[in-house]
Amino acid sequence: MIYMDYAATTPMRQEALQMYVEASTTFYGNASSLHDVGSQAAQLLESCRLNLGKLLQADKDGIYFTSGGSESNVLALQSLIEANDHNGKHLITTTIEHSSIQHFFARLETLGYEVTYLPVDSKGLLDLEVLGRAIREDTILASIQHGNGEIGTLQAIQEIGSLLHSKGVLFHSDCVQTFCKVPLVLTDVPVDSISLSSHKVYGPKGVGAVYINPSVPFKPFLPNTTHEKGFRPGTVNVPGIASFVTAAELLHEEMPANQERYKQLRQMFIDLLSDISSDAIIEGDSVEQLPNILGVRFPGIQGQYVLLECNRNGLAVSTGSACSTGQQIPSKTIQALGRTSEQAQEFVRFSFGKETTEVQVTEAAEILNTLLAKFFITQ
Numbered sequence: 376m377i378y379m380d381y382a383a384t385t386p387m388r389q390e391a392l393q394m395y396v397e398a399s400t401t402f403y404g405n406a407s408s409l410h411d412v413g414s415q416a417a418q419l420l421e422s423c424r425l426n427l428g429k430l431l432q433a434d435k436d437g438i439y440f441t442s443g444g445s446e447s448n449v450l451a452l453q454s455l456i457e458a459n460d461h462n463g464k465h466l467i468t469t470t471i472e473h474s475s476i477q478h479f480f481a482r483l484e485t486l487g488y489e490v491t492y493l494p495v496d497s498k499g500l501l502d503l504e505v506l507g508r509a510i511r512e513d514t515i516l517a518s519i520q521h522g523n524g525e526i527g528t529l530q531a532i533q534e535i536g537s538l539l540h541s542k543g544v545l546f547h548s549d550c551v552q553t554f555c556k557v558p559l560v561l562t563d564v565p566v567d568s569i570s571l572s573s574h575k576v577y578g579p580k581g582v583g584a585v586y587i588n589p590s591v592p593f594k595p596f597l598p599n600t601t602h603e604k605g606f607r608p609g610t611v612n613v614p615g616i617a618s619f620v621t622a623a624e625l626l627h628e629e630m631p632a633n634q635e636r637y638k639q640l641r642q643m644f645i646d647l648l649s650d651i652s653s654d655a656i657i658e659g660d661s662v663e664q665l666p667n668i669l670g671v672r673f674p675g676i677q678g679q680y681v682l683l684e685c686n687r688n689g690l691a692v693s694t695g696s697a698c699s700t701g702q703q704i705p706s707k708t709i710q711a712l713g714r715t716s717e718q719a720q721e722f723v724r725f726s727f728g729k730e731t732t733e734v735q736v737t738e739a740a741e742i743l744n745t746l747l748a749k750f751f752i753t754q
């Protein structure tokens with residue numbers, strides 16, 4: 376099978392697996408236990424916090440480990456909003472956020488908050504002027520992702536953060552798709568919180584992290600918990616965290632080389648696609664773009680059909696949206712670009728990883744070529 380769904384999840388790398396085994400067998404104590412076995416686990420946990428802080432160039436004291444990107448988004452947003460809602464009840468986000476954020480804001484709307492969902496342009500980019508106009512006296516927070524998981528468009532989080540902070544608005548950014556894929560240096564980005572996920576960077580599933588600027592007040596989701604300095608309840612998953620940070624450190628080191636390779640593979644795939652089908656439409660921005668993600672539409676062909684045919688021929692891709700038996704729900708992100716629901720159903724995402732090769736890209740293009748030829752003959 377050629378795997379081109381790395382934006383959905385990655386396989387664990389060997390070094391991360393080894394660390395998981397070592398931490399589970401040697402540092403198995405509960406990091407909150409007062410005996411030496413617990414202290415050893417706590418020491419490992421704190422060294423992971425320090426090392427993750429170094430990767431982000433952020434204060435380690437602002438890092439809290441969680442169960443993944445979705446939980447990181449929800450806990451960061453909840454903690455910041457609850458501590459600051461005496462200043463107002465207006466929130467800002469975009470129409471292309473991850474479902475964890477969309478669903479969380481939908482819930483807040485039922486609790487008396489007002490949420491402005493900002494549109495993006497046809498490439499998925501947020502206009503700073505549109506953002507500026509949406510900010511009100513009672514706006515307390517904006518949640519704007521760094522990179523989109525479906526089309527790979529990158530937002531200008533530095534400028535966005537500066538604008539928000541100049542108006543006294545808190546800024547949360549979902550960095551799940553960008554961490555270790557493109558540079559993310561928190562000393563350069565005026566951000567109050569970010570979310571990360573381990574399984575997107577060759578670490579274990581069910582592990583993630585939040586960074587909250589230590590100078591920003593927040594109110595923990597549950598009162599009176601002790602783990603993770605009260606930010607999140609539950610025995611801390613020290614082996615998972617050690618494994619995550621090991622994977623992240625290695626991928627971070629490899630990032631410049633990977634970025635270059637993905638750019639070349641992406642361009643090669645785009646060139647091959649234009650040979651196969653003059654109709655193929657690339658979604659996303661050509662410059663502000665994650666190099667490992669390529670979103671495509673083949674007009675007139677459902678993405679679900681492409682996915683299933685690719686799968687039958689040994690190529691794993693994604694439609695970027697939930698599928699249920701025989702029915703594809705059109706991707707909200709693609710509709711937010713101004714496409715119709717039929718066009719959104721044509722969307723297919725190819726995403727590359729460390730193991731992706733030129734040979735695989737060529738084979739993937741051949742599979743698509745055969746698939747398209749067969750589709751149009753049978754029409």
Ligand SMILES: Cc1ncc(COP(=O)(O)O)c(C=O)c1O
Pocket residue numbers: 382383442443444445446473475520522523524549551552571572573574581582583
């Ligand atoms: C942008 C973005 N945010 C959050 C998540 C959720 O991360 P997790 O699967 O760790 O909950 C994803 C996963 O696809 C994502 O792409």
